[in-house]
Amino acid sequence: MGLRLLFLNHNYRYSGTFYRAMPMAEQLARRGHDVTLFVVSRERRWTPAWSVVSGVRLCEAPNLARRGTAEGYAPLDILLRMAHALAHRYDIIQMFDHKPNASFAGFTGRLRGAALVADWADWWGGQGSINDRAGSGLGAVRRFEAGWEVKSKLWADGVVTISTVLQQRAIAVGCRPERVAYIPTGAATDRIRPMPLAEARARLGLPPDRRIVGFIGMGQGDLAIVMEALRQLPDVWLMVIGAANPAVADLARATGIADRLWQTGFVPDDQVGVYLGCANLMCLPMCDRAANRGRLPNKLLDYMAAGRPTVASPIGDVAIIVQRYGVGLLAEDSAFFQAVWAILENSQLQHEMGQAARRTAETFFNWSSLISQLEEFYHRILAGQQGVRHE
Numbered sequence: 600m601g602l603r604l605l606f607l608n609h610n611y612r613y614s615g616t617f618y619r620a621m622p623m624a625e626q627l628a629r630r631g632h633d634v635t636l637f638v639v640s641r642e643r644r645w646t647p648a649w650s651v652v653s654g655v656r657l658c659e660a661p662n663l664a665r666r667g668t669a670e671g672y673a674p675l676d677i678l679l680r681m682a683h684a685l686a687h688r689y690d691i692i693q694m695f696d697h698k699p700n701a702s703f704a705g706f707t708g709r710l711r712g713a714a715l716v717a718d719w720a721d722w723w724g725g726q727g728s729i730n731d732r733a734g735s736g737l738g739a740v741r742r743f744e745a746g747w748e749v750k751s752k753l754w755a756d757g758v759v760t761i762s763t764v765l766q767q768r769a770i771a772v773g774c775r776p777e778r779v780a781y782i783p784t785g786a787a788t789d790r791i792r793p794m795p796l797a798e799a800r801a802r803l804g805l806p807p808d809r810r811i812v813g814f815i816g817m818g819q820g821d822l823a824i825v826m827e828a829l830r831q832l833p834d835v836w837l838m839v840i841g842a843a844n845p846a847v848a849d850l851a852r853a854t855g856i857a858d859r860l861w862q863t864g865f866v867p868d869d870q871v872g873v874y875l876g877c878a879n880l881m882c883l884p885m886c887d888r889a890a891n892r893g894r895l896p897n898k899l900l901d902y903m904a905a906g907r908p909t910v911a912s913p914i915g916d917v918a919i920i921v922q923r924y925g926v927g928l929l930a931e932d933s934a935f936f937q938a939v940w941a942i943l944e945n946s947q948l949q950h951e952m953g954q955a956a957r958r959t960a961e962t963f964f965n966w967s968s969l970i971s972q973l974e975e976f977y978h979r980i981l982a983g984q985q986g987v988r989h990e
Contacts, residue, residue: 601631602690602977605713607680607705609671609698612638612659613868614817616695616720618897619761619784621655623693626785626970628654635687637680639670639700647679658683660700671698672740684708691977693718693759697744697751706754714980717755719765720784722893724748729890757980759973761895762916768893778983780976783916785966786900791872793906793957799876810943811861813878813907815840815871816898821891822847824884824912826854828936835859835943840866840874875905879949880927880942883911884935891915902926903960908952910938924963926956 604627608620617638624634640648640659648659660676677700684692684707693716694705702717709715723729724745731741749772752758758779760766766781800807812835814822822839829835836859839847843862851860866874875881881902885891892915899917902909909927911917912935921927930938942949962968 601633604632604634605689605692606636607701608638608695609701611641620695624655625653626966671700676700677703680704681707689713697748702751714756714984716757717752718759720761722889727888762893764893764915782969782972783895785969786904786960786964788904788960791901791904794876799873802873805877810835811838811878813838813881815901817841821884821886823850824932824935825882826856828939829856830854831936878907881907881909883909885912885914887914903956906953906957908942908949924955924959926959927952
């Protein structure tokens with residue numbers, strides 16, 4: 600018998616943790632579970648929009664005051680979710696991180712008997728965290744989140760973490776080990792498939808002999824590491840897949856590679872594979888701070904699905920994955936250019952690492968296997984709840 604599941608994601612649709620919550624919801628719906636997913640609308644301010652996508656009931660909640668402190672704080676969004684959680688019975692409510700629109704509704708829904716699972720996908724509070732930077736919001740919000748990020752996990756019935764780093768952190772702050780599960784995000788192997796370099800470039804009208812290092816994503820803060828490396832490799836281009844960022848263009852000019860920067864602009868999900876296929880290799884630069892140690896970037900999963908090798912900073916789970924599965928090379932900032940050059944100059948190494956990357960995406964990061972682990976965890980949490988009730 601299928602479970603009734605409510606997923607509460609604090610992000611916009613097609614942004615951030617949506618790419619973790621939605622595939623999970625789709626996979627669970629295929630297995631016969633009844634899944635409802637709340638996300639934040641980019642356009643609607645007063646009323647929600649309901650639809651059914653891949654068997655998942657999707658609510659794009661109103662985002663009044665979207666220019667306020669951050670996603671997750673729109674008042675109508677929070678109230679709508681809380682009212683929904685009170686009005687409907689669910690077996691499991693999974694809140695994707697601790698923002699008010701996810702956690703307040705999650706704890707409200709537990710009043711109706713649902714088991715509450717906290718999904719920990721980012722390191723938000725404390726030194727070196729996402730919120731530990733200038734312009735990250737009001738001081739009161741940062742202080743609230745630093746405490747609530749941890750308490751929301753301690754008070755939940757179970758915790759699912761995206762990385763082993765956050766798994767260890769959950770246990771270190773007091774979560775019971777048997778109530779913590781490491782379940783990474785799966786790779787989009789159906790949507791992104793390996794494409795021959797010549798075919799991909801022909802589709803986009805790119806020179807077949809150009810050497811291109813690729814990068815994808817909205818978070819582009821650590822690209823200075825790559826640009827400094829490419830400054831020492833004068834015939835290599837940098838392709839940044841995603842909305843054009845003026846700060847990235849400014850940085851390229853300051854580094855002296857502006858004439859070799861290609862910002863693609865927004866690329867629809869169904870076209871991402873073509874752009875990834877244009878790169879000789881991909882890059883994943885990360886400064887050493889808590890926010891980067893705790894995450895598993897979606898971009899790495901996309902790189903592997905595309906069958907492209909990656910040069911990455913030796914940080915957190917990224918370092919473990921790259922080294923363990925042979926999907927690329929790890930390099931400190933000062934040696935990034937050497938790692939890039941080592942792959943560019945060795946076509947056999949490119950091929951072998953590309954094959955290893957796709958194989959890893961299809962096996963260790965296979966959604967079917969990961970969802971089986973999640974289902975098992977759900978049933979363990981529910982069994983524990985029933986045991987408590989019968990004591």
